[in-house]
Amino acid sequence: MRRIITMTVNNRPGVLNRITGLFTKRHYNIESITVGHTEIEGISRMTFVVNVDDERTAEQIIKQLNKQIDVLKVNDITDQAIVARELALIKVAAPPAVRQEIYTLIEPFRASIVDVSKDSLVIQVTGEPEKVEALIELLRPYGIKEVARTGTTAFTRGAQKATTNQKTAFII
Amino acid sequence: MAKMKVEEQEKAKTKARMSGSLMLIEALKAEKVEVIFGYPGGAVLPLYDELYKAGVFHVLTRHEQGAIHAAEGYARISGKPGVVIATSGPGATNIVTGLTDAMMDSLPLVVFTGQVATSVIGSDAFQEADVVGITMPITKHNYQVRDISELPRIIKEAFHIATTGRPGPVLIDIPKDITTAEGEFDYDQDVHLPGYQPTTQPNHWQIRRLVEAVSQSKRPVILAGAGILHANASNELRQYAEQQNIPVIHTLLGLGGFPADHPLFLGMAGMHGTYTANMALCECDLLINIGARFDDRVTGNLKYFAPKATVAHIDIDPAEIGKNVPTKIPIVSDAKAALQELIAQQGKPADTAAWLAQLDEWKRRFPLHYEPEAGTIKPQKLIEMIYEMTNGEAIVTTDVGQHQMWAAQYYKFNRPHRWVTSGGLGTMGFGLPAAIGAQLADRSATVVSIVGDGGFQMTFQELSVIQELRLPIKIVIVNNQALGMVRQWQELFYDKRYSHSLIPNQPDFVKLAEAYGMPGLRAKTEAEAAEVLKQAFAMDGPVLLDFHVRADENVYPMVAPGKGLHEMVGVKACEESSR
Known part of the structure; x- marks a missing residue:
């Protein structure tokens, strides 16, 4: 099962190493990581997408992350109302004959062309990972030369539905 | 002013x-x-x-x-x-x-x-x-x-x-x-660690759930680990067990947390645990883990572990709860705080009369067992002799392997903080240097460092320190000229192919001790061993004792790797008549 875990951490040397080392040590499989500054100086935010076998493993991940001294807060937000976004740059083969077709194709995705050369285009797309995935699949027949994806970054929406089944990792 | x-x-x-x-x-x-x-x-x-x-x-x-x-x-x-x-x-x-x-x-x-x-x-x-x-x-x-x-x-x-x-x-x-x-240099500042706020006080609702579970249980058991020792909660453990009539099992590292001679004590659990302790874990209907982490050496195959039990787990580390064993009643707390709270609740004690009778029967019928043999030194007998010689009061440090298990089985710890062993990592070479620290922590204690001939050779350079500081440590080498536990596994699971586990080529340990400036003594029979121990414990300073024990002795009972705790081998029923 796929879990989206967000956390805030002290922006100290080695903190990313600490977290990824923990994932390696305990055999957790990371799909993506994003890291960046938050609104508070000295505090960074990380978003992980991990693949785990069961809920128990997901719970263990949260608990092990919580044990790290530099980790301030950990949340598994998978089952909450969230905003999850990813950015991808896709370099696709685009001889003049198919350019117009590609322009039309990407339009519903609200993607944009950020670089044009003689025989290729670079398309930038932002959105939920599934949307990014869908666009890449659509463009594949034209010949994808390169893809760069940022990985998912996410947080919870301002308002949570009352019925949201928020999983309490652990009752202390 | x-x-x-x-x-x-x-x-x-x-x-x-x-x-x-x-x-x-x-x-x-x-x-x-x-x-x-x-x-x-x-x-x-x-x-x-x-x-x-x-x-x-x-x-x-x-x-x-x-x-x-x-x-x-x-x-x-x-x-x-x-x-x-x-x-x-x-x-x-x-x-x-x-x-x-x-x-x-x-x-x-x-x-x-x-x-x-x-x-x-x-x-x-x-x-x-x-x-x-x-x-x-x-x-x-x-x-x-x-x-x-x-x-x-x-x-x-x-x-x-x-x-x-x-x-x-x-x-x-x-x-x-x-x-x-x-x-x-400003050392007056407060520690400010927002990401590190350990929970030390138990959740009252969970405590009440446990009190309720105890009152309804028929076959409860406490599995107590080193968390008891870290929290200095031995007295509370005893008080709680007596108040609620619940028998107590220790992990290897927990030994001494509960008195070994107490009628409610069932012994050590796990791979080389007692029959009664392991069977109690299999048969219990309520398992209260206090400060242990359900290590694989304690649980055996998890599929067969405590199949009939509701599991309650008191641990200061929330990550240990539910890690290996699904837990119904999780209590994140310092062991002492949780036990004090449980005692204060004065819950209705479990009706354990029939359960305790069953356990006593097992204890009587299936005690730890070895065949005495006077012409040699049985390692188990050696530990018993050391126990008697020190009135069970010594600090015992060990390495890892057979001698460690025999020490855990046959040295009956009645007091906390007397047992220093490498549990989780299983580090050979630990026992001798650990004895130095143990003696420095308690200068008046008798410290016995029980080591194997293999592990001793990993760190024996520290004899220099023992001699230099004149630390009166009694170093006991349980010498079977082998890496005994490896040899035992090769005998049992690898068709006796003793691949690199026999080390007959040894230095003369007595001369080695003398080279470091301390006396060395050797014994090869039980009678010699008794004599040598008497001499050693009469000495003021450090002494090294080289005991040549039965080399082919195995540690029993044993739960083979991958087996459940109920599948012990080497258990022998005690004949009624011989009691």
């Missing part, structure tokens, strides 16, 4: 400008550190210069591994953090085993390693190693000091982290230029 003045002076002193090395010395004084275990080298020369001037008690072990195991022994007995200093590069990498050992067994250590100067870090300088990187997964936390202004805060945090919550080792890597740089 005069008092005010003194306080002001004190405050001024703690804010004085000084070198990083001196800061370290001052911080150690503020933390009331009595002894440092260490080994000098290039990167820590400025620090050792200050140690020299300050006259701090420092034990120079003969290898850094010895230093850190000694610090572990000290921490285990004293309950205070063990302090270690090692130099950069090889000095630091030599303590990796000890750090891992302390991490696994939750021992508080504060370890200082030297590092090359900040200007050359990352250039593969002489004796440079990425110690923070190497030790990240084997410490509770670690630091590299990057600026002198951080040093006091970091040291204070390190002691706090090492000794609170679930204890563990904390490492501080200090580049050489930081030790000579000057800065302001």
Whole structure:
């Protein structure tokens, strides 16, 4: 099962190493990581997408992350109302004959062309990972030369539905 | 007025400008550190210069591994953090085993390693190693000091982290230029760690659930681990068990937390646990784990572990709860606080009369067992003789392997903080240096270091320290000229192909002791052993005893790897008539 875990951490040397080392040590499989500054100086935010076998493993991940001294807060937000976004740059083969077709194709995705050369285009797309995935699949027949994806970054929406089944990792 | 003045002076002193090395010395004084275990080298020369001037008690072990195991022994007995200093590069990498050992067994250590100067870090300088990187997964936390202004805060945090919550080792890597740089020393600041707030008080709702579960259970059992010892909760454990009539089982590391001669004690659980303890775990309807982590050596195959039980788990580390065994009643707490709360609740005791009768029957019919044989030394008999000789009062340290299991089985610990062994990591070479720390933590105690001939040869250079400090440690080598536990597994599971486990080519351990300046004695029969022990315990100083035991003796009972606790082999029913 796929879990989206967000956390805030002290922006100290080695903190990313600490977290990824923990994932390696305990055999957790990371799909993506994003890291960046938050609104508070000295505090960074990380978003992980991990693949785990069961809920128990997901719970263990949260608990092990919580044990790290530099980790301030950990949340598994998978089952909450969230905003999850990813950015991808896709370099696709685009001889003049198919350019117009590609322009039309990407339009519903609200993607944009950020670089044009003689025989290729670079398309930038932002959105939920599934949307990014869908666009890449659509463009594949034209010949994808390169893809760069940022990985998912996410947080919870301002308002949570009352019925949201928020999983309490652990009752202390 | 005069008092005010003194306080002001004190405050001024703690804010004085000084070198990083001196800061370290001052911080150690503020933390009331009595002894440092260490080994000098290039990167820590400025620090050792200050140690020299300050006259701090420092034990120079003969290898850094010895230093850190000694610090572990000290921490285990004293309950205070063990302090270690090692130099950069090889000095630091030599303590990796000890750090891992302390991490696994939750021992508080504060370890200082030297590092090359900040200007050359990352250039593969002489004796440079990425110690923070190497030790990240084997410490509770670690630091590299990057600026002198951080040093006091970091040291204070390190002691706090090492000794609170679930204890563990904390490492501080200090580049050489930081030790000579000057800065302001302020050690009065409060520790501010928003990401580290251990829960020490139990949740009342969960406590009530446990009280309710106990009152309804018919076959409850307590599995008590080293958490009892870390929390100094032996008295509370006993009080609770007696109040509620619940029998108690110990893990290897928990031994001594509950008196071994108590009628409610069932022995040690696990791979070499007693029949009664393991069967109680299989048959219980309520399992209360207090401060143990359901290690695989305790549970055997999880599929068959405590199949009939509701599991309650009291642990200070929330990550241990539900990690290996699904837990119905989770209680994140210090063991002492939880037990006090449980006692105060005065819940209706479980009706355990029939259960206790069943357990007593098992205890009587299936006790620990070995065949006596007078012409040789049975290792089990040897441990019993040591037990009798020391009235069960000694501090016992061990290595890892057969002798460790026999010591755990046959030395009946009635008091806490008498048992020093490497549990989680299973570190050979642990016992001898750990005995040094244990003796320094309790100078008046009789310390017996029970080691195998294999493990002893990994760290015996520390005999120098024992002799130098005249520590009256009785070193007992259970000599079977083999790596006994490896040999046992090869006998049982590898068709007796003794691949590299037999080591008949040994030094003369008696002469070795003499070379280090201490007496050595040897025994090959039970009668000789009795005589040798009598002599040894009459001596004031250290002595090494080489006991040639039955080499083909195996540790039983045994739960083979992958088996459930009910599938013990080597259990022998006691004949009614012989009782």
